[in-house]
Amino acid sequence: MSRETLEVDVLIVGGGPAGLSAALRLVQLQKERGGEPLSIAVLEKARDAGAHMLSGAVLDPSTLRDLIPDFREKGAPLAADVRRDRVYFFTERSNLRFPVIPSPLRNHGNYIISLNKFVGWLAAQIDGQGVDLFSGFAGQHVLTEGARVVGVRTGDRGIDRQGVQKPAFEPGVDILAKVTIFCDGVRGNLTKELLRRFQLGRGRQPEQFAIGLKELWEVPPDRLEPGTVVHSMGYPLRHDEFGGGFIYALPEGQLSVGFVAGLNYRDPLFDPHMAFNRFKRHPFVRRLLDGGQMIRYGAKALPEGGWNTIPRPYMDGALIAGDAGGFLNSMRLKGIHLAMRTGMLAAESAFEAVRSGDTSAAALARYQEKIDRSAVKTELYPVRNVHQAFDLGLFTGLAFAGLTLMTRGRWVEDLHGHAGHERMKTLTWYYGAPAYANASASAGASADRSAGKPGSLAPSNATEVDRRLTFDKLTNVHYSGAAHDEDQPPHLLVHTEVCSSICGPEYGHPCTRFCPAHVYDIVQEPGGPRLQINASNCVHCKTCDIMDPYGVITWVPPEGGGGPQYNGM
């Protein structure tokens, strides 16, 4: 098959905050330094810039100020200035307000934004600047020559479920670049390939993740003053589970309500989506949402591991920036500004390398130096152990976070984290032998029921679903706008023989619970349980790729353009 090839100087994979900041920075450098203009291309799997963007979101504007100093004049969509911070500790029925806001959670000077709108605006800033933004095209494979990254192959279009070419078949295009900047987001499929092929994680700690679920609500006015930022910890999580809730008040009666759960929980029957439902049923949250309407839903994993888990972000011909590299401050719950900063620094390194004619790893190592001298390290290095401390429980984690603040992170020895999916316990370990016997007998039969019954495989944290305040996953998915061409091969590659033979008895099919979009379904058939993959429900959160205990699920991009539609999220 003959493939088209396209040659550019710099290819950026992923049109999120990191990728678009990199593109914009390249445009700026070109204007400042003159000379032969660089050809720049950006690949984005969503049909429109920003459609797959999901975040809380509170923006620390420090990077934005450096990248676009006149961002206000240019109409940056900043929904509200943060006026008030609140942090609560929740128990099942009550809440305790923190009298003093811990400094990492102080948001004075920050903005509440819709990341979807913000990224749409960033894309508009590079419009007409000579950057080719290919939206609706996903990077499928990394192209290499020996140990050198030479570009990316985009996905084929027009292949049916059985893998046969449809009349409208179009093979993917090989985009060759002197430097490729990978900004494919949390657990990016291409960055994952790079990590494996070039062992970029050697000598680093395992990556750690959480899953964030979010709904946008319209509530009666005056429930919460716009600009109010609320964070909660405690209920509905147990002390050995990491995470918490957030509520950000936008103008015009909109609330951004979400819940983050660490993807390192032990209970195989835990369901992050149910934890979110429980959070909304807490009296404090219910009061805010009562009588309102949920208008959007989404979910996305986030890299929580911090400084010690960031892989080597440079190699021959390539750099990694943003969430793909794990540049997120889990203590401040912020990553957009770090994604933008690393995107800018990657652009600067790529620009210098292309101009000097040397794009080897040695030349691109300048990127690491730039990161080490930048606010990225100043911010991430002191808190490098905090997330790992939460592995030891909420209170240990909090105590550790406090100590870190006092000592600015000066420790003799670093704490060592574990990959989250390895922490998940088997049913037998967690519930003991009798429950396990029970559980396997009724495997799957009631897995889609919301009511938790002892011995069943329903989520251990199941709660009532009333379809007004709390929702089942399928209803929620409808509000994510997720849509894919139905007639295409499944984009979730699963070694299904593991499902019925080992995973069912050992873990009780946790994919049916950790997936926030009802992609995985266990169907009872005469021959035994069968995994049904509803791939078109997928909201591209990557949780399955991360959390499956055997590592047998691989997320690959579906045909370009498919996915959620996160308007206003």
Add this chain to the structure above:
Amino acid sequence: MILVVAEHRGGTLNRATWEAVAAAQLLAERMGGAPIRIAVLGAAGGVPQELAAAGVGDVLVLADPALEPYTPDGYVIALAGAIASVSPRFVALSHTYQTRDFVPALAARLNRPLVTDVTAVSEGAGGLTFTRPMFQGKLAAEVRPVGDAPCLVTFQIGAFRADQVRKGTTPSPVTDVPVTIDRAAIRQTPDAPFQEAKQAVDLSQAARIVAVGRGIKSKEHLPVAESLATALGAELAASRPICDSGWLPMERQIGSSGQTVAPKLYVALGISGAIQHLVGMKGSRTIVAINKDADAPIFEVADYGIVGDLFELVPALVAELEKK
């Protein structure tokens, strides 16, 4: 006078024509009792007599060899001539694929207004007002035609009810209207119509649908639903899990990733009613749901709901239907 343009294929009347007649009768009433005439184009077999039998108005047959097979140019020429000779106030058509093919050209040829996809007719302050959807149904626009007669109006399928046509007591006369069409003026040479897939089913045209969901449990139980569909003269459809499992072909899937239907009768068997399914069928006139789970969301949209086991209830229903 209102001229209704009938649609047929090879002598079989498209039932949407009756909806256009019903809409025209409503329009005639609003105009203070204007007469109705029905135009039939081409070789229509028994269609003119079928329409005349209802006694709703004179049937005009516009026959010319050049009208076979259907071409938009042929229809435009024939209708432009007929409209000039009978001078109607309104030309009423059903908003079918064929109408959409030729009616814009007809309106342009006549240089007269065209109001499409009308869902309601009302009498406003400034005269007759038509309601039509905009932006994929997010907004409804009220349109008042101005200018010289005639005004062309197409009516949305399902918006007016064929069974509400007020039939006359005596059959109407059938008149041949001579038309001459210069074959050279027809620019299209259509191939014979074909069906893309074997046994392709157009559920959107079905008057009754029996849909099955996961409650049917296995492929072996499908005959239970088929028996009810046969007894009702209904098409069989399904929710997503059934088609995903390959128990029924994808073309029978109802919902956001399948077809959107609005039949007169929709019987949901063992369908819980996820929102993705509801968006595909909630426009049905009468919804009957049978489900074991009393809390299933399908009951929120059902006109008649039965909480129970479909394997007991369906055979009982079939037995009752077969008695009649």
